[in-house]
Amino acid sequence: MKPLPAPSPTSVRITGDHYQWLIAWAGCLTLLRENAIHAANPVISVGVEADDAGNLDDVVLLRRTPPHTYTQVKYAVSSSTPVNEEYLTKPSPTGGPSILKKIARTWRTLTADGIDVDLALITNRAPDPSDPLIAVRDARTQLLVPKGAEGTERSKIGKARARWAENAGLSDTELHDLLSHLRFDLSRELPHVQEQLQLLMAASGLRHDGQAVDDGANWVAQQVRCGHRTITLEMARAAVDTLNLKTGPARAVLSIATLKPDPVAGEADHTIDWVDRFESSSEFTKRRPLTPSTWAQLQEDIEAAPAHLHGSTAISVTGSLRLAPAFLTGTAFRMVTGADLAVLQRGQLWSTSDTYDTDCDPTAEEHDIDQGEDLAVGINVTVRPKDFTKDVLDYLREQNTPASKLLVLIPPTGPKDGSLLDSQAANALAVGIRDTLRRATRTTPRIHLFLACPMGLAVLLGHRWNRLRPTVVYEDVRTAQGYEPAFTVEA
Structure with a gap:
């Protein structure tokens, strides 16, 4: 170039x-x-x-x-x-x-x-x-x-x-x-500002593509050219209508950052900032809390979040977090509480309230372990099947986890990048996974859960994780042992 x-x-x-x-x-x-x-x-x-x-x-x-x-x-x-x-x-x-x-x-x-x-x-x-x-x-x-x-x-x-x-x-x-x-x-480069605006527009129930961002900024410029130095609520609402920006409800913003600073943390209604409390200085290698911080402390912070949002039921989750904290966030705002969670996934807003035509039942694979009465569950949407299954089985056997078998659930089309095209597909699969596990865990004392999926799906799953057994959620920490237990949630 x-x-x-x-x-x-x-x-x-x-x-x-x-x-x-x-x-x-x-x-x-x-x-x-x-x-x-x-x-x-x-x-x-x-x-x-x-x-x-x-x-x-x-x-x-x-x-x-x-x-x-x-x-x-x-x-x-x-x-x-x-x-x-x-x-x-x-x-x-x-x-x-x-x-x-x-x-x-x-x-x-x-x-x-x-x-x-x-x-x-x-x-x-x-x-x-x-x-x-x-x-x-x-x-x-x-x-x-x-x-x-x-x-x-x-x-x-x-x-x-x-x-x-x-x-x-x-x-x-x-x-x-x-x-x-x-x-x-400081260091608010144009791309950073535009990213923040896209997240804010999504949280505000507005179109959040690049053109929508520019339309909003150009509208402000027009007001200045016309001599309007004060923008009122009525003017801003009229602009949303004129620019055809409205797509859904405005949401309270919950910012949870463990990997890198959240660009909208300053605008959030509640913020959980654990960036400096996770190992490593690189957002790509942060995997677990840095001693003396613990998973239990992070669980306490996330589960306390609903009390900080003053009864808000429409909530947008922003920030950067791995799969176990994302799943826990979903469980903190479960469907039975009436909450509607949304998260931006690759430029799309995935909302727990989005409708779909039919449930998507996953394909199930069983692997005997015979080490106890619990059930180990692997949800694999993105990783090569052999690699994911081997890693989880190796961990379960090395740690002598008290599970009778490992049940691996994958999308009908198989695990691959882009297997979930939109929020509707993700919600349909989340419901299919939950219902499959309700049938499979009726007599199971406990579930051991391993995730390899988009962060948005982890949130949607946690949101629907009811009428199931107590669940230990594991995080892939990329150490010699592979995984470690992060959270235990009642289901």
């Missing part, structure tokens, strides 16, 4: 504007979804280049009660200017105040009456890992404190704080207060 030519100033400006409209459209989605699910303190309007917001006027989310969110959006065409002290404290190109000083002035104005605020700098620029303060930014909260408040005046962090305070025209105490409210939302 030939390298692209350097972008023109016009191209940079247009891309920067589109970046801001995307961020504003994300605010509109929050406005729509929070009001639809009756959030406790919903956004009531979205300001774009709003009045009376100083230097943090690019996107403003006004809530029913404070804190409101004031955002500055900065787009860069290259990676030559990371976010660091130099970037934040240097004068503007015309010799005016620095970015930090402008933010500090706006913060003082917004909080003059003692009103709490939420401030954010959103940019595709990356953090400078060599900067004393930026390097201690908490990836979960995007704040520089509490670590940025540590260290003596003579330490590197202490000296950096002094320089920042002087540049901003703040005392040490005032700087600490500002940094307690100013989020540094």
Whole structure:
């Protein structure tokens, strides 16, 4: 592929504007979804280049009660200017105040009456890992404190704080207060923003393809061109109708991340962040909790999630998790509770409420073990049959698992990538698997469950896992023993 030519100033400006409209459209989605699910303190309007917001006027989310969110959006065409002290404290190109000083002035104005605020700098620029303060930014909260408040005046962090305070025209105490409210939302590349928007649109019950994302951003741009600096709930709802975006109900968002950070965690109604509590620094090799964290602690967090969603029954599960936690999430919101779960699977929204014509009964293979009275069950939708069955049998025999036999269930067309084309097919297979196991486990004390399937199917299965036996769910940990028990669920 030939390298692209350097972008023109016009191209940079247009891309920067589109970046801001995307961020504003994300605010509109929050406005729509929070009001639809009756959030406790919903956004009531979205300001774009709003009045009376100083230097943090690019996107403003006004809530029913404070804190409101004031955002500055900065787009860069290259990676030559990371976010660091130099970037934040240097004068503007015309010799005016620095970015930090402008933010500090706006913060003082917004909080003059003692009103709490939420401030954010959103940019595709990356953090400078060599900067004393930026390097201690908490990836979960995007704040520089509490670590940025540590260290003596003579330490590197202490000296950096002094320089920042002087540049901003703040005392040490005032700087600490500002940094307690100013989020540094960094490295938000365009693809990352678009991915977040697709997830938010899916959770909002809207079309979530690339064209739908662009349609939303272009609608925001049109409002700005027409002089509308405040987008109300009525305007956003009218836009959904005009753009023909509506596909289903708006949902509460449950974010569960164990492999990599969830791009919509900041918008979620409840968040379970275990990324730093799983082994390995690579999302591709994270398999099990990192000591002293345990599977039991993760189970407790997931099973407590319904209580944090204030009775919401339509729920979108976002984030990155392996099959055992995905299955457990489904069991935490079982069908008997009236919950409707949805998860994005390869660009499609798979919902437990999606209908289908007929159940899909799986093909069953039995393998004798004769080590006890339990039943081992392998659900294989994606792996070569011989490989999956051998791995599970080897584990069961090596661990002397008290099972009488291994029952392997596969789709009628056999296990392969893409064997489940859509949500309807996945739901039909989930029901077929459940009903098959109800018949096979009537006298079984316990089920030992091994999964090789799309994450979405694991959620759908867990959701329907009722009128079955107590179940031990295993995770493929890719160690010498192959699997390990993760969770035990009552069914």
